[in-house]
Amino acid sequence: MLYREALNRALDEMMEKDETVVVLGEDVGFYGGNYRVTEGLYAKYGEKRVIDTPIAENSIVGNAIGMALGGLRPVAEIMTVNFILIAMDQIVNQMAKLRYMSGGKIELPMVVRTPQGVSKQLAAQHSQSLERFFTSVPGLITMVASDATAAYYGLKKAIELDDPVIFLEHELLYPMKMEIKKRENFDPFRADIVKEGKDITVVSYLKMLHDTLKAVPVFEKELNVSVEVINLHSLNPLDMETIANSVKKTKRFVVVTEEPKTGSFAAEVVSKVSEELFYHLDAPPLRICGEDVPTPYNRKLELLSIPTPEKIAQQIVYWGREHGI
Amino acid sequence: MGKSIVERAYYLMKLGRVFEERAKEEYMKGNISGFLHLAIGEEAVHVGATLAFGKGDIFVHYREHVWALARGISPKSLMAELFGKKTGVSKGKGGSMHLYEPLLNFYGGNAIVGAQIPHAVGAAYARKYLGHTEGVLVAFGDGATNAGNYYESLNMAALWELPVLFVNENNLYAIGTRIDRASAVKELYKKAKEFMPAERVDGMDFFQVYDAVSRAKEYIEREGKPYYIEFLTYRYEPHSMSDPGDYRSPRELKVFHDKDPVEFLKREGIKRGLFDENFVKEIDERVEEEIEEAVKFALESPEPEDSELFTDIFCEVCTDVVP
Ligand SMILES: Cc1ncc(C[n+]2csc(CCOP(=O)(O)OP(=O)(O)O)c2C)c(N)n1
Ligand SMILES: [Mg+2]
Numbered sequence: 086m087l088y089r090e091a092l093n094r095a096l097d098e099m100m101e102k103d104e105t106v107v108v109l110g111e112d113v114g115f116y117g118g119n120y121r122v123t124e125g126l127y128a129k130y131g132e133k134r135v136i137d138t139p140i141a142e143n144s145i146v147g148n149a150i151g152m153a154l155g156g157l158r159p160v161a162e163i164m165t166v167n168f169i170l171i172a173m174d175q176i177v178n179q180m181a182k183l184r185y186m187s188g189g190k191i192e193l194p195m196v197v198r199t200p201q202g203v204s205k206q207l208a209a210q211h212s213q214s215l216e217r218f219f220t221s222v223p224g225l226i227t228m229v230a231s232d233a234t235a236a237y238y239g240l241k242k243a244i245e246l247d248d249p250v251i252f253l254e255h256e257l258l259y260p261m262k263m264e265i266k267k268r269e270n271f272d273p274f275r276a277d278i279v280k281e282g283k284d285i286t287v288v289s290y291l292k293m294l295h296d297t298l299k300a301v302p303v304f305e306k307e308l309n310v311s312v313e314v315i316n317l318h319s320l321n322p323l324d325m326e327t328i329a330n331s332v333k334k335t336k337r338f339v340v341v342t343e344e345p346k347t348g349s350f351a352a353e354v355v356s357k358v359s360e361e362l363f364y365h366l367d368a369p370p371l372r373i374c375g376e377d378v379p380t381p382y383n384r385k386l387e388l389l390s391i392p393t394p395e396k397i398a399q400q401i402v403y404w405g406r407e408h409g410i
Numbered sequence: 411m412g413k414s415i416v417e418r419a420y421y422l423m424k425l426g427r428v429f430e431e432r433a434k435e436e437y438m439k440g441n442i443s444g445f446l447h448l449a450i451g452e453e454a455v456h457v458g459a460t461l462a463f464g465k466g467d468i469f470v471h472y473r474e475h476v477w478a479l480a481r482g483i484s485p486k487s488l489m490a491e492l493f494g495k496k497t498g499v500s501k502g503k504g505g506s507m508h509l510y511e512p513l514l515n516f517y518g519g520n521a522i523v524g525a526q527i528p529h530a531v532g533a534a535y536a537r538k539y540l541g542h543t544e545g546v547l548v549a550f551g552d553g554a555t556n557a558g559n560y561y562e563s564l565n566m567a568a569l570w571e572l573p574v575l576f577v578n579e580n581n582l583y584a585i586g587t588r589i590d591r592a593s594a595v596k597e598l599y600k601k602a603k604e605f606m607p608a609e610r611v612d613g614m615d616f617f618q619v620y621d622a623v624s625r626a627k628e629y630i631e632r633e634g635k636p637y638y639i640e641f642l643t644y645r646y647e648p649h650s651m652s653d654p655g656d657y658r659s660p661r662e663l664k665v666f667h668d669k670d671p672v673e674f675l676k677r678e679g680i681k682r683g684l685f686d687e688n689f690v691k692e693i694d695e696r697v698e699e700e701i702e703e704a705v706k707f708a709l710e711s712p713e714p715e716d717s718e719l720f721t722d723i724f725c726e727v728c729t730d731v732v733p
Contacts, residue, residue, distance in 0.1 A: 116586030116657060139556030139592040140523050140584055168522065171558075206444030206494070208505045210521035378719055382444060382505030383494035386719045 089259040091233035092122045092198075095240035096160065100130055103158060106244060109136035110145060110162030119164050120200060120259045142168045146175035146197060150183070153195040158244060165256065166201035166215050173218070180249045181224035193249045198240070202292055202343055203380055203391050204256040212380035212387070214291075214344035219251045220321040220353065226250045227320040228273050229290045233263040235318050238271035253320075255291040273318040276327040282311035284410065285401070286331040288354060289341040290317040297341045299394035300401070307398070308405045320350055325357055332358060336367040337410070339401060343391050346374035368408035373400050411620060416675075416684045417693075419461055419616055423453040423672050424697045426476035429485055432701050433475065433492055433506075437651050441709070442492045445521075446506050447473040451614075451646040452579060454671035456480055458619030459547065459577055459641075463627055466544040467515045467533045469526040471551060472507035473579075473645070474519040481516045483509060485704035495711035502714045503722065523584075524550060524557040527576075531563045534572035538634070545573035545630040547623075553584025555598050564636075568605040573630035575623070576602060576638040579613070585649045586657045599640035606636045613641030614669040617678065644669075 100106045112119050114127035114137040127135040138145050142163055149159040163169045169176070176197070183191045203212040219227040228243055228250055230236040236254070243250040279294075280301065289297045294316050301312050313331050317324070332338050338358050342351040351372045358370050375391045392400075430448045437446050449456060453476050460468065460480035470477045478488055483499055491498030492506050499509050510518035517533070520526040530548030537544055554560055555578060567574040580598050582589055595601050602608040607629070611622045619641065626637040644666035648655025679685045723729070 111584075112586050115591070119585065137587055137591060139587075140553045141557055143558055171522075206505060208444060208503075208508055208521065210507070211445065376719065378723060381503040381714075381719060382491075382500075382508070383502040383714055383718075384443065385494075385713055386503070386716070389716060389719050 086233060086262070086264060087259065088233050088236055088261045088263055089120055089122050091236040091263075091265050092230070092240055092254065093124060093126070095237045095244075096123065096126060097129070099241055099244045100126065100134065104134075105156060106158045106160065107134045107136060107152065108160045108162065109138055109149060111138055111140055111164050113137060113162050118162065120256070122259070123162065142171040143175055146172040146180065149195050149197065150175060150179055150193060153193040154191070158194045160196045160198060160244060163197060163199040165211065166199045166253070167211050167213055169197070169199050169215070176219070176225070176251070177222050181222045184248070185224055192247050194247045196240070196243045196250045196252050198252040198254065200254040200256045200259070202255040202257060203375075203387065206382055206384055206387060208382040209379035214342065214375065216253060216320055216350045217344060217348060220350050225321065227253065228318060229253045229320060230318070231258075231290045231294045231316050234266045234268055234271070235273070235316075237265045238268055239273045239318055242271065242273050253291065257292050274322055274324060276318065276324040277316045278313060278327065278331065279316045280312065280314040282313035282335065284310035284335055285312045285337045285339060285405070286315065286328070286335045287312055287339045287341060288315045288317060288328060290320070291343070293341045293343050293392060296392060296394045297397055300397035303394075303398040304401045304405070307402045308410050310405070310410060323354065323357065325361065328358065329362055332362050333365050336365055338362070338366065338370040339373065339404075340370070341373045341392055341397055343375050345377045346372055347377045349374050368404070368410070371401070371404045373397055411617070413684050415461060415620070416679055417689065419457055419620070420675055420679055420685065420690070421693050421697070422457045422461070422480050423616070423675060424693055425485065425700065426453045426457065426479050427672050428697050428701045429479060429488070429704070430475055432705060433489070434647070434651070436492070436705065442506070443494075444505050445472065446492070446651045447649065448647040449473045449476045449645060451644045451666060451671065452476070452581060454616040454619050454675065455577070455579055455613040455641045455643050458616045459549070459623045462620045462623035463545075463547050463575065465515065466627075467517060467530070467537070467546045469517045469530045469533070469546070469548040470519060471523065471526060471549065471554070472519045472521050473551075474509055475506070477549070478509045478516065478518070481511070482514050483511055483516065485700050486707040489704040489708040490711050493708040493711070494713070495708055496714040496718070497707070497711040501718065501722070503718070524554040524559045526550065527554065527563040528559050530574055531567050531572060534567065534574045535570060538572060543573070543631050543634070545575055545627055547575045547577060549577040549579055551584060552578065552580040552582065552589045552598055553587070553592065555601055556592055564602055564605040567636040571635050573634050574636040575626050575630055576636060578638070578640040579643055580640050581643050581645045583645070583649070583658070585653060588657075597640075599638060602638035606638050608638035608640070610640045610642065613643035614666070614671045614674060616671060616675045
């Protein structure tokens with residue numbers, strides 16, 4: 086199965102089960118979705134439940150809010166995260182705040198799904214990781230789906246929740262082959278330890294999780310250590326408990342994300358680790374992130390602008406040696 | 411319309427056509443990557459509007475190679491950009507969707523649908539403020555006419571009496587969604603009519619495009635007010651190289667292929683005695699050579715240096731303070 090098919094299955098099952106679940110977005114219906122996540126749903130559920138919208142992101146999210154108020158469970162697709170910026174008022178001022186401003190009277194059971202990240206040579210306006218903009222907004226849940234299991238169970242959970250969820254996917258994961266592992270008790274708010282180890286804790290998600298896992302054998306061998314790798318399913322709320330338990334054991338912390346470093350979500354994780362676990366740490370925490378540049382078109386420069394398995398290994402080895410591992 | 415304009419138009423339209431056909435080939439060979447949006451079929455609008463508009467700022471979206479060529483960006487620096495090379499018009503940093511040349515008043519491509527429309531209104535404001543009378547041209551697709559900033563811009567250009575020429579390239583589709591499934595108003599020029607004079611013109615016919623834009627340009631600069639033209643046109647290729655494009659009927663494709671703007675201009679030019687077969691042959695050969703040279707240039711050009719990753723983010727002053 087492909088990653089995108091896991092998302093499709095989640096949507097399909099939720100639509101099957103609950104007829105208030107509707108999907109809306111650009112090209113999601115008749116065309117089947119630009120990344121084919123919604124393929125087949127239009128034929129199966131019809132145009133009233135799989136709604137093709139004009140190019141109007143602000144209204145897509147705004148309408149989804151209205152649909153949620155009106156009794157539906159909308160799943161809005163924003164074609165890529167780059168266009169979600171047009172909907173930021175609806176997300177930040179409306180969607181995230183309605184429950185609070187109404188003293189808890191208003192509920193918005195809705196999901197905004199969108200892929201992000203650097204794909205291949207799509208240039209600056211189409212190659213961004215913007216999780217920081219969502220994770221810094223009180224009232225928003227930001228989930229990420231790093232593999233088919235998280236995609237399938239995570240998206241179903243997001244649709245079931247009575248709160249608004251930003252659900253981030255990654256453009257390069259869509260065509261990747263992977264299986265859904267049976268996890269009936271999947272809890273998106275609990276991070277997964279995907280690999281146990283005792284010397285370094287590495288936290289990551291989305292495409293960078295896969296790149297980190299590729300880098301692991303290299304730097305484990307080079308530094309002669311064993312690494313614990315944690316996969317996040319939710320960025321906010323963040324499962325600090327799992328992270329803390331791991332760091333208390335390993336005493337060293339690394340976070341790997343694709344976004345530019347300055348002001349990143351990674352910075353928030355490092356802040357939390359520093360505040361809460363300072364005396365457990367044997368080395369300064371390390372952020373491995375994208376460079377603080379707009380993404381260039383040229384392939385060589387593009388690869389220089391984001392972490393790759395090689396760079397992740399190199400940076401961890403360098404940092405490890407600096408700090409006496 | 412002078413003979414030399416029509417000759418120039420044929421040259422540019424042919425240049426655009428062959429450039430893009432070659433770009434498609436080079437994409438398939440792996441020399442070009444990312445999003446490549448071809449305007450094959452839309453050349454009469456891009457070339458006709460640019461030639462008729464003359465001087466003045468031009469803002470367009472990502473389907474922009476032919477606009478750029480018509481504006482005077484060389485095939486070499488354009489092809490090199492698509493190849494991501496240092497010699498490209500944006501140093502290989504922008505790619506197909508981001509071509510700019512302020513020296514030619516070309517403010518280029520935009521990968522965010524509709525984002526260039528308010529830019530054009532602002533540019534017209536600035537030019538007017540600074541005492542210029544020149545108009546500003548902004549082009550956008552049918553899909554963009556459903557976005558908020560489109561309406562905001564129509565309103566503000568009319569409210570502030572700014573000489574903006576709105577050029578709507580109606581090729582019937584926004585990726586896989588046909589206009590009738592996205593727009594409540596099917597005749598798109600009517601979506602502007604309350605704000606400014608607006609008309610619909612055959613965008614496959616260079617003569618009509620040139621004529622309409624010439625009149626419009628004269629109007630916006632004389633009156634200092636905006637004007638709107640909807641061009642009916644068609645993209646023969648899918649939306650981009652990653653679109654299967656299977657949502658269009660063979661019949662529809664045939665209707666528009668029969669109106670091929672390059673072939674039309676060739677036929678009409680000869681028929682009206684504006685140029686002859688020899689001229690066409692000469693131009694066709696020259697264009698082939700130019701594109702061949704452009705590809706050679708792009709292939710042989712160096713990649714940008716690694717250090718280029720960190721340049722062009724700020725001006726020099728700021729580069730000194732921001733590490
Ligand atoms: C704000 C925004 N939303 C969505 C997209 C994705 N997208 C790219 S092109 C396109 C269709 C635009 O169609 P149209 O305006 O008719 O221009 P055409 O491609 O036909 O020239 C869409 C939806 C985008 N680039 N920007
Ligand atoms: Mg269109």
